[in-house]
Amino acid sequence: MRLEDLTDSAQNYLKALWTLSEWSGGTVAPSEMARHLNLKPSSVSDQIRRLTNQGLVDHAPYGSVKLTDEGRSLALMMVRRHRLAETFLQQMLGYTWDEVHEDADLLEHAMTDRMLSRIDSVLGHPDRDPHGDPIPAADGTLPPAIVRTLTDAEKGESVQLVRVRDGDPSILRHLEKLGATPGEIVTVVDPGESVGVMILSSASSDNPFPLSRDIADYIRIAGVVGTVDPSH
Template identity: 45%
Template sequence: MSQLPTSNVTQDYLKAIYAAVEWGGPATSVSALATRMGVSASTASETVRRLADEGLVHHERYGGISLTGSGRQAALAMVRRHRLIETLLVEHLGYGWDEVHDEAEILEHAVSDLLVERIDRLLGHPVRDPHGDPIPTVGGEVTLPPTRPLAQTPAGEGGRVVRISDAEPQVLRHLADVGVHLDAHVAVVEARPYVGTTLFTVTPPGESAGEAVELGDPAVAAVWVTA
């Protein structure tokens, strides 16, 4: 991968711009980026303008923000660091999957390239993090499995859980409590829009019998399954 920008702010912005579209979402706007980064719209706009001047992003006036080739490589390097650190914290340091995001946000800026590669070797070169997000290779390659949001899966269909968003720790804790983990099979039984919930059967990996689970819309929105 190309050398990382030295600014933590630049690293965080590039990672956020990449994350917005990774699973099929629309390109982020200045206002959406400002909300994600916890800054004012004017601060986000000025930072995006600087990133464009540095050749890291494209931004059409009033349009979406996209990464240039060099910006994407830098973003993927940061994503790789973040997800390897999350995996290390869960697999070797006893963290829950709902606890690792904020820790990784801090540590990803401090580790050296050498330490990142030693972590990768220690973990056996994992291809996904504890939430199912793919870990880019050292060369910046990413493989996304064919998926669809659980919220777009019709009644009578389902799939193996391949990704669970880590945006809301309380949602992660709830999903873990009801058995919705990576590689569990989830089948849609009945949508109940009048109460904002959906009924599923959830079958743990390697088992044949599932249990009925009712999930609210925020929990459903956090889950991706095989297409």
């Protein structure tokens, strides 16, 4: 099946399934899909049924949803379109990282393969988008997964922020003000496990700053030595 054979809605579902499973590391519940897409559970159930009939997802009754091999391949095509669109909007059109998601959602459906190839070339074949999310290559391969979160870092440890979940623009703006963006190196002054607030320091901040552990749990990190630079 070709990507163009699917409706925009079906494309969005496949992309959402991949994105949610990418963060959770497993299968996705229909209720989680409904929250992510801001849709009624009944609408999500209907679309999942159609995708199941097309052989693009596996869904046991009352169970979670998983992409089939064909569904995964198509989902990665959509993820590639979306993340290259976000990178293009930021680097070439001056969008901020909290602005790119909504317009990339529109642009991804209008892209031809030729346009996508040209954008990829102009950008220098990036492997991560403005939020540090990995951009699938044209053949569907991905950079190595980074699964460690900022809440895993210990007191006194210095780490590089590699990836930030981009679902809430207000959180992205907050992190921007703090200087807690992909590529930044921070040191854990206090992990704040008992109070739910971490205290961090960085070269871009004159003073240590607080960060909710709930937010920190959506930030992926790498060690300072041998880190992956999300800007390349």
